[in-house]
Amino acid sequence: KNEVEQSPQNLTAQEGEFITINCSYSVGISALHWLQQHPGGGIVSLFMLSSGKKKHGRLIATINIQEKHSSLHITASHPRDSAVYICAVRGYNTDKLIFGTGTRLQVFP
Amino acid sequence: KAGVTQTPRYLIKTRGQQVTLSCSPISGHRSVSWYQQTPGQGLQFLFEYFSETQRNKGNFPGRFSGRQFSNSRSEMNVSTLELGDSALYLCASSLGLHNEQFFGPGTRLTVL
Numbered sequence: 171k172n173e174v175e176q177s178p179q180n181l182t183a184q185e186g187e188f189i190t191i192n193c194s195y196s197v198g199i200s201a202l203h204w205l206q207q208h209p210g211g212g213i214v215s216l217f218m219l220s221s222g223k224k225k226h227g228r229l230i231a232t233i234n235i236q237e238k239h240s241s242l243h244i245t246a247s248h249p250r251d252s253a254v255y256i257c258a259v260r261g262y263n264t265d266k267l268i269f270g271t272g273t274r275l276q277v278f279p
Numbered sequence: 280k281a282g283v284t285q286t287p288r289y290l291i292k293t294r295g296q297q298v299t300l301s302c303s304p305i306s307g308h309r310s311v312s313w314y315q316q317t318p319g320q321g322l323q324f325l326f327e328y329f330s331e332t333q334r335n336k337g338n339f340p341g342r343f344s345g346r347q348f349s350n351s352r353s354e355m356n357v358s359t360l361e362l363g364d365s366a367l368y369l370c371a372s373s374l375g376l377h378n379e380q381f382f383g384p385g386t387r388l389t390v391l
Contacts, residue, residue: 201377211316211367213382256322260377266335267312269322 173197176257176270183277189244191273193257196238200265204231204242205256207272213256216242247277281305283372283383291389297358300386304351304372310334311353312380313345316367325368328353329376357388365390 174195183189193202204216217224217231219240224231228247233240244251257270284303292298304311313325324337328347345355351372357364367387371380 203380205382211369211385211387213369213371215379215381218379258322264335265376266324266327266337267314268324271321 172271173261173268174257174259174270176255176273178273179271181273181275183247183275185248185277185279187247187277189247189251189275189277191242191255191257191275193240193242193270194238195240195257195259195268197259197264197268198262199235199238199259200262201260202233202240203258203260203267204240205258207254207256209253216255244275249277249279252276283370283381285368285370285383285386287386288384289387289389291391292360293391294360294362296360297356298360298388299354299356300368300370300388302353302355302370302372302383304353304370305381308372308374308381309351310373310376310378311347311351312371312373313353313355314369314371315339316369316385317363317365322369325355327376334376360390362390364388 201220206214228245230243254272256272286301310329312327316322326345327335342358347353367385369385371382373380
């Protein structure tokens, strides 16, 4: 079993829909990252959080440390949100980043 | 402020050769991390450097090595290339070890 699991693996949405991507992890962590990767490879860091909730524009990230779970929400989705979203955790003991396998999101107009 | 730059962007090598990839961090950033991304294994951590010292290393064979210079620029080297080393190699910089990371565009290495 992977230490970081994401669901769903693939997600298709219509423009304007509310989207949720989930990340569960099995190790103790010091921080959790949400990353966005567009076709072509470039990765953008969306959030780094260790507790609570963060919001940036239409994106919201939450984390529940006790349940070892985080969610990334996209409100009013747009075709430009189409990308792979990757969850990564920094292990508390190893201090290394461990990545999920990513969620491929396609938003259609 | 310029972003993270990586050179070269694309590279084709043959088995047995060695390769050196370069990463220039954002000005003022002192930490550089390297990652390998393949379709089969996804993103995997290679190394992390801070102030010219390797602070952490992933589970890769000794053929993978790296270093960081006094200006925070970093290089990684892969010797005796294997077909399985074909991947996108990404570098990321941050102010310190546990800060938000900013990724470069990557170097796509193809081993024939």
